[in-house]
Amino acid sequence: MNYIWEVVGRQPTGQQQPSGADTIQKLCDRVASSTLLEDRRDAVRALKSLSKKYRMEVGTMAMDHLVRILQSDRTDTEILGYALDTLYNIVCSDEEEEPEESQQKQEDDLGAQFTEKFIGDPDNITLLLTLLEEFDFHVRWPGVKLLTALLKSQCAPVQSIVLVSPMGVSRLMDLLADSREVIRNDGLLLLQQLTKGNTAIQKIVAFENAFERLLEIITEEGSSDGGIVVEDCLLLLLNLLKNNSSNQNFFKEGSYIQKMKSWFEVGDDNSGWSAQKVTNLHLMLQLVRVMVSPVNAPGATASCQKAMFQCGLLQQLCTILMATGVPADILTETINTVSEVIRGSEVNQDYFASVNAPSNPPRPAIVVLLMSMVNERQPFVLRCAVLYCFQCFLYKNQKGQGEIVATLLPSTIDASSVSAGQLLCGGLFSADSLSNWCAAVALAHALQDNLTQKEQLLRVQLATSLGKPPVSLLQQCTNILSQGSRVQTKVGLLMLLCTWISNCPIAVMHFLHNQDNVPFLTGQISENLGEDERLVQGLCALLLGICIYYNDNSLENYTKEKLKQLIEKRIGKENFVEKLGFITKHELYSRAAQKPQPAFSAPEHMLFDHEFTKLIKELEGMITKAVLKSSEDEKKEEEVKKTLEQHDSIITQYKELIREQDCQITELKEQVASLSSQSETLQNTVTQQFSQIQQHRDQYNILKLKLGKDSHVNGLQPEERSQLREQLEELQRQNQLLQTQLTDRDSLITSLVRDQSFLPVIYVEDFSTFRTCSWIRSRLSERAGVCLQEVELLRAQLQSQSAEITELQREKQELLRAPDATVREEVQALLERKEVMEKELASASSTAAVMQTEKSQLQQELQESKKEQDDLLMLLADQDQKILSLKHRLKGLGETVHEDDLDARDQSDDDDDDDDDEEECDE
Numbered sequence: 001m002n003y004i005w006e007v008v009g010r011q012p013t014g015q016q017q018p019s020g021a022d023t024i025q026k027l028c029d030r031v032a033s034s035t036l037l038e039d040r041r042d043a044v045r046a047l048k049s050l051s052k053k054y055r056m057e058v059g060t061m062a063m064d065h066l067v068r069i070l071q072s073d074r075t076d077t078e079i080l081g082y083a084l085d086t087l088y089n090i091v092c093s094d095e096e097e098e099p100e101e102s103q104q105k106q107e108d109d110l111g112a113q114f115t116e117k118f119i120g121d122p123d124n125i126t127l128l129l130t131l132l133e134e135f136d137f138h139v140r141w142p143g144v145k146l147l148t149a150l151l152k153s154q155c156a157p158v159q160s161i162v163l164v165s166p167m168g169v170s171r172l173m174d175l176l177a178d179s180r181e182v183i184r185n186d187g188l189l190l191l192q193q194l195t196k197g198n199t200a201i202q203k204i205v206a207f208e209n210a211f212e213r214l215l216e217i218i219t220e221e222g223s224s225d226g227g228i229v230v231e232d233c234l235l236l237l238l239n240l241l242k243n244n245s246s247n248q249n250f251f252k253e254g255s256y257i258q259k260m261k262s263w264f265e266v267g268d269d270n271s272g273w274s275a276q277k278v279t280n281l282h283l284m285l286q287l288v289r290v291m292v293s294p295v296n297a298p299g300a301t302a303s304c305q306k307a308m309f310q311c312g313l314l315q316q317l318c319t320i321l322m323a324t325g326v327p328a329d330i331l332t333e334t335i336n337t338v339s340e341v342i343r344g345s346e347v348n349q350d351y352f353a354s355v356n357a358p359s360n361p362p363r364p365a366i367v368v369l370l371m372s373m374v375n376e377r378q379p380f381v382l383r384c385a386v387l388y389c390f391q392c393f394l395y396k397n398q399k400g401q402g403e404i405v406a407t408l409l410p411s412t413i414d415a416s417s418v419s420a421g422q423l424l425c426g427g428l429f430s431a432d433s434l435s436n437w438c439a440a441v442a443l444a445h446a447l448q449d450n451l452t453q454k455e456q457l458l459r460v461q462l463a464t465s466l467g468k469p470p471v472s473l474l475q476q477c478t479n480i481l482s483q484g485s486r487v488q489t490k491v492g493l494l495m496l497l498c499t500w501i502s503n504c505p506i507a508v509m510h511f512l513h514n515q516d517n518v519p520f521l522t523g524q525i526s527e528n529l530g531e532d533e534r535l536v537q538g539l540c541a542l543l544l545g546i547c548i549y550y551n552d553n554s555l556e557n558y559t560k561e562k563l564k565q566l567i568e569k570r571i572g573k574e575n576f577v578e579k580l581g582f583i584t585k586h587e588l589y590s591r592a593a594q595k596p597q598p599a600f601s602a603p604e605h606m607l608f609d610h611e612f613t614k615l616i617k618e619l620e621g622m623i624t625k626a627v628l629k630s631s632e633d634e635k636k637e638e639e640v641k642k643t644l645e646q647h648d649s650i651i652t653q654y655k656e657l658i659r660e661q662d663c664q665i666t667e668l669k670e671q672v673a674s675l676s677s678q679s680e681t682l683q684n685t686v687t688q689q690f691s692q693i694q695q696h697r698d699q700y701n702i703l704k705l706k707l708g709k710d711s712h713v714n715g716l717q718p719e720e721r722s723q724l725r726e727q728l729e730e731l732q733r734q735n736q737l738l739q740t741q742l743t744d745r746d747s748l749i750t751s752l753v754r755d756q757s758f759l760p761v762i763y764v765e766d767f768s769t770f771r772t773c774s775w776i777r778s779r780l781s782e783r784a785g786v787c788l789q790e791v792e793l794l795r796a797q798l799q800s801q802s803a804e805i806t807e808l809q810r811e812k813q814e815l816l817r818a819p820d821a822t823v824r825e826e827v828q829a830l831l832e833r834k835e836v837m838e839k840e841l842a843s844a845s846s847t848a849a850v851m852q853t854e855k856s857q858l859q860q861e862l863q864e865s866k867k868e869q870d871d872l873l874m875l876l877a878d879q880d881q882k883i884l885s886l887k888h889r890l891k892g893l894g895e896t897v898h899e900d901d902l903d904a905r906d907q908s909d910d911d912d913d914d915d916d917d918e919e920e921c922d923e
Helices: 002-008 020-033 037-050 055-072 077-091 101-118 122-131 137-153 155-164 168-177 181-194 199-220 228-241 245-253 258-264 275-291 298-310 313-322 328-342 346-354 365-373 380-394 398-406 420-428 433-447 451-457 473-482 487-501 505-513 517-526 531-549 560-570 573-585 587-592 610-628 631-707 718-757 767-817 820-893 899-922
Strands: none
Touching: 020 037, 020 055, 037 055, 037 077, 055 077, 055 101, 055 122, 077 101, 077 137, 101 137, 122 137, 122 155, 122 168, 137 155, 137 168, 137 181, 155 168, 155 181, 155 199, 168 181, 168 199, 181 199, 181 228, 199 228, 199 245, 199 258, 228 245, 228 275, 245 275, 245 298, 258 275, 258 313, 275 298, 275 328, 298 313, 298 328, 298 346, 313 328, 313 346, 313 365, 328 346, 328 380, 346 365, 346 380, 346 398, 365 380, 365 420, 365 433, 380 398, 380 433, 398 420, 398 433, 398 451, 420 433, 433 451, 433 487, 433 610, 451 487, 451 505, 473 487, 473 505, 473 517, 487 505, 487 531, 487 610, 505 517, 505 531, 517 531, 517 560, 517 573, 531 560, 531 573, 531 610, 560 573, 560 610, 573 587, 573 610, 587 610
């Protein structure tokens, strides 16, 4: 148990104290062989306490045992935490101590060795990523620190392992959502190391919603007023966006640019900014510049510039630019940021031109910035930033170039106010060489690729002193060159002159018109000067070469040929070309050619402008060829030029012919397009009509199948004619049947009426018998009236049916003569009418059945009435016989019987019978 005494710092008496290596070896054996978790935990705790003092020994002997602990004891978070802390102490030196430089290098080398050993097995990194899913603080926090240390030591290998690990980056992104700030903040540091220089990981982190989460953290921590956490978030955002076009586009499309506006809201009182706020705002400005950097794709930069203007971010930056009390380094970085936001964007440049400083009276922001640029008391970095802003304002902005040049023209000079042109001229001829250089470069950008402004600037006249006539700006620049100024001033003026007269024959003529200019240039080039002056010689050679190349031979003394002869006599062509080539070999030329922003470590290093390096690259080869050509070559070239001009004229004619043909082809294409559209429309119409015809054909085939038609012969087939004949014959038979039924009804009614007329009226002494006979008569009369009405209705129906039958016969004859086109419709109509007549016939048949039933009832009632009548007659006859026999008996008994009464009664009976006969006849 000596290792325990070693840990606690006490040693049993009488025993020799073991060395640190022995103790560590015993602890490693204990970790490897102990079966109890508590023993292993104590041993790992002891290794942790020894890992800082005996880093080499613990790393060499215990690393494998610690990895096995991480693999096997996953359920015990305490031992996992001890193991992770021990590994962290092994791969990372103690940050609390400040060792010497040599010792620090040894510590770093040792950490790199242990890191390389640990990541030799990629499964160790995968195991560590798995442990980061453990929520326990004592496991997750040491795991984050260990992985961060591994990335710091061996970044690229660890990045490649994390990249291929399943859900590796996603697990690390979960750290940003941890509610414990310590883990979240260390997670930011981990992601900073993970995203360094690895585009693939940067894309994965961005698409894991990193932008949204980081901006939320920045807002929660107080934006620019926040602490170190805001700085860490901004550094991570810079890692994700810098030189990563995919993430930049994702940032823009996600509308995250609009959320950056709130970062730059400053108050009226800007004094007393903390160092952390200055750092945060500086990083925020860098983040804006990353989105609109000139090295980005032009389309992406333009879209970001547009978004920044639309959301008000540019306006907010201009507010900071014109605010008071802003620290110098923030103001400088703001100027650089505004420069790149407006560079090449016409809308943003126009807005910047309209910005005024809060002064009385208000002055344009450009004028205020130029005041700082030509003021030698301002910081050097601030003056460089203003120059860059002015260059970006004029970049591809011919409108702005014209406004700047216009402030120098006599007709637009306002003596009551300071203009940009006046400041540039003042800086151009001041005693400060840096102001000379900055003013010359700024004025050169006002002429860049703008022939109109180059010609307009020739009109500028300067008053040098009282009593002397004014001189042109061009002449004054050459006068200053000849006065032996400083190298920086000479370089600035020569760059201005080269930019001014290049591609402008009128400016070349004005320059050569001064008799002193060419001798001065040839004298400067031919002299053997020091190292610093060699650059001036090269620029003088460039200026003289431009005078040759863009010479229109309008001045007899300084034609192209005479200038070349002058060079050959006084300088030598080879010497001239050598001096010209010295420009591109200069170290500062290479630095300036890298990026548009003027970034110089010291004022004396400001010699070249980025745009001017492009002009040199363009003109050097052409000037060299123009100077080295002989007169014969010139003649040949002239002949070639004439030939080329002829060819150009021919080509121009052909181009005009081709344009005309293109116009004709375009018109024909339009006609073809319109005809094609019409053809498509007609084709669609034909298709629709064809489909309709097909539908009609299908319907016709269905009807033909229903009607049993297979082909047409003279409109109708014999089968159809026979069917029509059968239908007509059937209708005629039904008509005849109905007529027969009507005739039977008529005869029946007639017989009923006749029977009723012969019913005698018997006066009997029994009143009930008489009432019965009267009821029978009335009943028969009513039935007869109803029957007559029904007969009339049937006659009307029969007449209509007869008319319809006649009409059908007529139509049948017409159908036999009709063409095929109308046969189908008329047949269909006939079938419909046939169905209607069949319905009417069924109705008439039902009516006839009802009448037949009533007829049977009437006949039955008639039989009953006849039977009753016979019974009554028999009864009356019996009574008459009884009365007669009683009379005879009375007569035989000697009673008196009135015979007259009997005769009178017989006579009255006969009269009654006659009256009844007359009434029946009337009815």
